[in-house]
Amino acid sequence: xxxxxxxxxxxxxxLLQQLQEADFALVELNLxxxxxxxxxxxxxxxxxxxxxxxxxxxEYESHYGPLMHFGHSYARRPWSWIDTPWPxxx
Amino acid sequence: xxxxxxxxxxxxxxVRFWHPHVSPFDPCPPTRVKSYVVPPNLFICFQPAGLxxxxxxxxxxxxxxxxxxxxxxxxxxxx
Numbered sequence: 601x602x603x604x605x606x607x608x609x610x611x612x613x614x615l616l617q618q619l620q621e622a623d624f625a626l627v628e629l630n631l632x633x634x635x636x637x638x639x640x641x642x643x644x645x646x647x648x649x650x651x652x653x654x655x656x657x658x659e660y661e662s663h664y665g666p667l668m669h670f671g672h673s674y675a676r677r678p679w680s681w682i683d684t685p686w687p688x689x690x
Numbered sequence: 691x692x693x694x695x696x697x698x699x700x701x702x703x704x705v706r707f708w709h710p711h712v713s714p715f716d717p718c719p720p721t722r723v724k725s726y727v728v729p730p731n732l733f734i735c736f737q738p739a740g741l742x743x744x745x746x747x748x749x750x751x752x753x754x755x756x757x758x759x760x761x762x763x764x765x766x767x768x769x
Binding site: 617618620621622624625628632635636639641642 | 736737740746749750754756
């Protein structure tokens with residue numbers, strides 16, 4: 601277990617929760633738009649939500665480390681990908 | 691349905707029952723009534739645009755973004 605691991609603050613859980621909610625709604629809208637490609641309102645909602653998700657991810661990564669690896673998120677010094685808690689430990 | 695579950699009102703319309711044949715040679719106590727769930731998507735041929743939506747936290751809990759498509763699908767087959 602890493603030394604830097606430990607109890608996270610309130611915002612950590614809030615952000616993860618909001619990311620999960622946004623991700624789920626984006627999946628729903630994505631599937632909906634697959635069969636309704638001309639629904640302007642849904643496309644606007646999708647883009648709005650994608651932007652919100654991006655901002656949440658930015659805030660999360662700037663405080664708590666990368667959400668993705670293999671170059672899809674920036675890394676900090678020291679390397680923090682291996683730090684706990686891991687997703688299934690939250 | 692034997693037990694009423696107030697927190698899931700949509701459940702009542704979505705559960706159907708049948709009475710399976712009970713063999714006189716059945717070695718086990720028979721199940722007289724069985725139930726199955728008919729989720730609302732079975733009755734929506736093509737989803738209309740602009741349906742009312744859940745809020746994001748509700749959607750995550752319900753497993754769908756649209757109340758019209760929500761099915762509680764109880765975990766136990768008994769109630």
